[in-house]
Amino acid sequence: MNQEHLFEQILKMGDQEKRVTDKQAKILQAAIEIFAKKGFASTTTSEIAKKAGVAEGTIFRHYKTKKELLYSIISPFATELILPFFADRFVKEVFEAPTNQSYEELLKHLIRNRFEFVQSNVDLVKIIIQEMAFQEEIQHFFQQTFVEKVYPKFSNFIKEFQRRGEISADFPINTVLRLTIASVVGFLFTRFVVLPDANWKDEEEIEHTIAFIRKGLA
Secondary structure (H helix, E strand, C coil): CCCCCHHHHHHHCCCHHHCCCHHHHHHHHHHHHHHHHHCCCCCCHHHHHHHHCCCHHHHHHHCCCHHHHHHHHHHHHHHHHHHHHHCHHHHHHHHCCCCCCCHHHHHHHHHHHHHHHHHHCHHHHHHHHHHHCCCHHHHHHHHHHHHHHHHHHHHHHHHHHHHHCCCCCCCCHHHHHHHHHHHHHHHHHHHHHHCCCCCCCHHHHHHHHHHHHHHHHC
């Protein structure tokens, strides 16, 4: 599945009157690059302005504070990353698939779906990771989205896989969720953030990750 770069989606959001201008697009792109490289706290608006090729005052005409600029990036990003990963599109594509799919098939779909997305949006992923520990709003969004959107669907699938014997009934549902999510997110984090330049064989790594989860939960 080809994933459109999220920055392009951000530029398309809203009605015609609220679409971002060319200058806003340059500001957002510059902010994404510098926030990802240096972090929110260490980035100045003057750096962003210089990178974007605009006056610093132009930033404040569009965004009252640096934090508002951050959230103009994070809000649509959270909607497009977290909701697909833990909710709307992801639930539709993965958890509303035929009920006779195996846990291995579900894992393959899950990992490949999110692999392509993260690959296309590495800088935005880095920003979320960096700011998660410091921004309570982001933490709350993640928690609320998971509890309301993903947990019920994923829990039902786990119960079905346990009924079929694909997952051991000895494991509580929360444990299965934790081990699955930790393995998938850990793979993507290592692949794209910690060791992005390593000699990865992506398909093999995906298969190894799936085998690790399946064998551990069998």
